[in-house]
Amino acid sequence: MRASDEKAGKLALIVCDGKNGPTATQMISFGQPFTKAVASPYRIAFEKNLADVGAVEASFTHHSPDILVLSRCTSELGGDWIRLARAAGIPVVFHIDDDLLAVPASLGESKFKAYNRPERLQALRNNIEGCDLLYVSTAGLAVRFAEHGVRTPTVAGDIYCAVAEEDVGALVGPSSGPVIGYMGTAGHSADLAMIMPAVCELMRQNPSLNFEVFGTIKMPAELDEFGTRARHIPPVADYTDFLPFLRSLGWWIGLAPLEDNSFNGCKADTKWVEYSLAGMAVVASDLPVYDRACSDGAGMLAKDTDRWRTAVGDLLQDPTKRNAMIDTAQSKLRQTYTHGKLREQVIAIFDEASRIAERRGFNLQLRRT
Known part of the structure; x- marks a missing residue:
C-alpha cells in the first residue's frame, strides 16, 4: 500500500x-x-x-x-x-x-x-x-x-x-402557489425549447401558474409575455449547496425534457433523482433514459406537446396524484439510488x-x- x-x-x-x-x-x-x-x-x-x-x-x-x-x-x-x-x-x-x-x-x-x-x-x-x-x-x-x-x-x-438516505423526505414544503420549473445548463436550450409550447399554453390557461428556470440556461423568449410569473434563478456552482437550494424552491413539478438524439440517449436519469429528492413530481421525455426511473408511478413520460400539457396539467390539478408520485419516487430512491x-x-x-x-x-x- x-x-x-x-x-x-x-x-x-x-x-x-x-x-x-x-x-x-x-x-x-x-x-x-x-x-x-x-x-x-x-x-x-x-x-x-x-x-x-x-x-x-x-x-x-x-x-x-x-x-x-x-x-x-x-x-x-x-x-x-x-x-x-x-x-x-x-x-x-x-x-x-x-x-x-x-x-x-x-x-x-x-x-x-x-x-x-x-x-x-x-x-x-x-x-x-x-x-x-x-x-x-x-x-x-x-x-x-x-x-x-x-x-x-x-x-x-x-x-x-445517488442520494443520502437520511435526506430523502427531509424536505421544505411545496410553494403555496403552483410553480413548475426546469434546471439545467446553457447547453440544454434545445431541450427546454421542445416544451415551451406546452408550458406557455398551461400558463395562459392558469393565471396563477409560475414558471422558473434555474441554472446557466437562459430564460426562453417565449416566456416574456408572462412578466414576473416567469423567473430566472442564477446557478449555484457548488454541488453541495445546489441540492439544498433546489429543495428550497418548492416547485410542484420538475420538468426533464430531452431531445431524442444519440448524444442524449447516453444520458443518466440525474434530473429525476434530483427533482425527486427535492420533493417534486417529475414529468420527463418519453425516452429510455427515464424508463426505469419513472416506472411504477414514480414519474410521468411525455413525447409530444399534447402529452406534456396533459401530464403537467393533471398533476397541477390533482394534489393526491402528485403527492403519491413523489412518495413512490422517494421510496425508489431509498431502495435503488443510495x-x-x-x-x-x-x-x-x-x-x-x-x-x-x-x-x-x-x-x-x-x-x-
Whole structure:
C-alpha cells in the first residue's frame, strides 16, 4: 500500500476536468458516495485540471495515489498522468458521463467548437485508450464508445446519481402557489425549447401558474409575455449547496425534457433523482433514459406537446396524484439510488481496474523474460 494505511483505505486520486476542482460530475460520482463512508477500502482525493507537466508531477508526488482516475479528461496532460501511474505501478481508470467524442451542435456553438477540436478529440481518445478500464455512466454510453472503436475494457454503472438516505423526505414544503420549473445548463436550450409550447399554453390557461428556470440556461423568449410569473434563478456552482437550494424552491413539478438524439440517449436519469429528492413530481421525455426511473408511478413520460400539457396539467390539478408520485419516487430512491449502492459500484470498478493492471503487469513481465 502506498500513501495510505489499512485503516484509512487506499487513496483514489480523481483528476477533474474543472480548473477549480471537482465539478458536479465528480461530486456525484465520487465525492458524495464516499464522504460519510465508514471503513471503506478506498478514500477519495481530488485534483483540478492542471496547466503544465511540472504541476502534474508535483501533484502526483504529493498525493502518491494507489489508483488514478481521469474524469472527463480531454487534456494532452492526461498522457503525463498515465505515464506517472505506469511508472508507479498503479491502475488507471478513465471516467466519463457524456459522449465527448461526438458533442452535437445542439449544445451550443461554443461547446461544439471547443469539444470537437481535432487535437482535443485525439487527446481524449489517447487518454481513454491509455487507461486500464473505462468507467461510463450508462449502458448506452458503453455502446456508443464501442461504436467509436474504443478498445479499452469498459464497465457501465447501474446508477449514476445517488442520494443520502437520511435526506430523502427531509424536505421544505411545496410553494403555496403552483410553480413548475426546469434546471439545467446553457447547453440544454434545445431541450427546454421542445416544451415551451406546452408550458406557455398551461400558463395562459392558469393565471396563477409560475414558471422558473434555474441554472446557466437562459430564460426562453417565449416566456416574456408572462412578466414576473416567469423567473430566472442564477446557478449555484457548488454541488453541495445546489441540492439544498433546489429543495428550497418548492416547485410542484420538475420538468426533464430531452431531445431524442444519440448524444442524449447516453444520458443518466440525474434530473429525476434530483427533482425527486427535492420533493417534486417529475414529468420527463418519453425516452429510455427515464424508463426505469419513472416506472411504477414514480414519474410521468411525455413525447409530444399534447402529452406534456396533459401530464403537467393533471398533476397541477390533482394534489393526491402528485403527492403519491413523489412518495413512490422517494421510496425508489431509498431502495435503488443510495450513496451506499453507488459506493459499492465504484469500489467494484476500482477492484476490477486493479485486477486488469495486475494482469497487464504480469504479461509485461512474461514478455521481458
